[in-house]
Amino acid sequence: MERRNFMKLAGVLAAAPALSIVPTLGNEAPATGNGKEIYEWRIYTLTGDGKALDNFFMDALIPAFNRKGVKVGAFKLFKREEAEKRHLVFIYPDIATYLRVKTEIWNDATFKNTAQGFYDTSAPNPVYSNFETFLCEAFSSIPVHRNPDISRTLLELRIYWSPNEEANKRKVKMFNDGEIGIFDNCGINSVLYGDILAGPRMPALMYLTWYQDESTRAEAWGRFVAHPDWLTISKLPEYAYTATNNTSTFLAPLPFSQL
Numbered sequence: 001m002e003r004r005n006f007m008k009l010a011g012v013l014a015a016a017p018a019l020s021i022v023p024t025l026g027n028e029a030p031a032t033g034n035g036k037e038i039y040e041w042r043i044y045t046l047t048g049d050g051k052a053l054d055n056f057f058m059d060a061l062i063p064a065f066n067r068k069g070v071k072v073g074a075f076k077l078f079k080r081e082e083a084e085k086r087h088l089v090f091i092y093p094d095i096a097t098y099l100r101v102k103t104e105i106w107n108d109a110t111f112k113n114t115a116q117g118f119y120d121t122s123a124p125n126p127v128y129s130n131f132e133t134f135l136c137e138a139f140s141s142i143p144v145h146r147n148p149d150i151s152r153t154l155l156e157l158r159i160y161w162s163p164n165e166e167a168n169k170r171k172v173k174m175f176n177d178g179e180i181g182i183f184d185n186c187g188i189n190s191v192l193y194g195d196i197l198a199g200p201r202m203p204a205l206m207y208l209t210w211y212q213d214e215s216t217r218a219e220a221w222g223r224f225v226a227h228p229d230w231l232t233i234s235k236l237p238e239y240a241y242t243a244t245n246n247t248s249t250f251l252a253p254l255p256f257s258q259l
Helices: 002-020 051-067 095-107 109-122 165-186 214-226 228-233
Strands: 038-046 071-077 085-092 128-138 154-161 189-198 204-211 245-253
Touching: 038 095, 038 189, 051 071, 051 085, 051 095, 051 109, 085 095, 095 109, 128 204, 154 214, 165 189, 165 204, 165 214, 165 228, 204 214, 214 228
Parallel strands: none
Antiparallel strands: 038 085, 038 128, 071 085, 071 245, 128 189, 154 204, 154 245, 189 204
């Protein structure tokens, strides 16, 4: 009998270390504990008029995320294009919140009741063909997003792709150690920066800036490309071949955008 009890106790003790490392996904402190926000960026490609989708965002989706403590920026293309799009960025305080909200949102009775009409209507008649998703971790130099001024009419989303993961890390370091500071001095107004953890094309990073209008953006970038600090760091060997391609998308805030 004593031997059986001893063996039971030994089994419990042996299991204890393994159990202690299993994370929980409630309202606890972030798993990483690094204070960096998590950004989920969605890019919807519309198949028709975006009004129904905008109403769904405004009346159902964004209020539901707000109830979970998640802020949402919502944008359309600055100039209408043939393939019209909508951009949403969800701002999570940490990765634990991201994981928790992904489940809890579907248990939100108010959200389900408000959203069901849109889901019923758009299932047989889709209002968008798909959406791309980018999951990002904030940069260490700007771990929490900055709010744009109410005067903003133009926001710019840039995505940089690197030839490999090591080059991507060096490009992030370039932003953290100098490039963002030069942006600040030149009037390129930062909102958020994200090292992309998962996306349709990797490795990459993305960032969002704001301007009062097109002319102030052009002036700010003119100052940047001529700035002596930029001319210095852009020639440093440690930052060579960090980005092989990039895209720029001009956005305008939707009336209900929280950025």
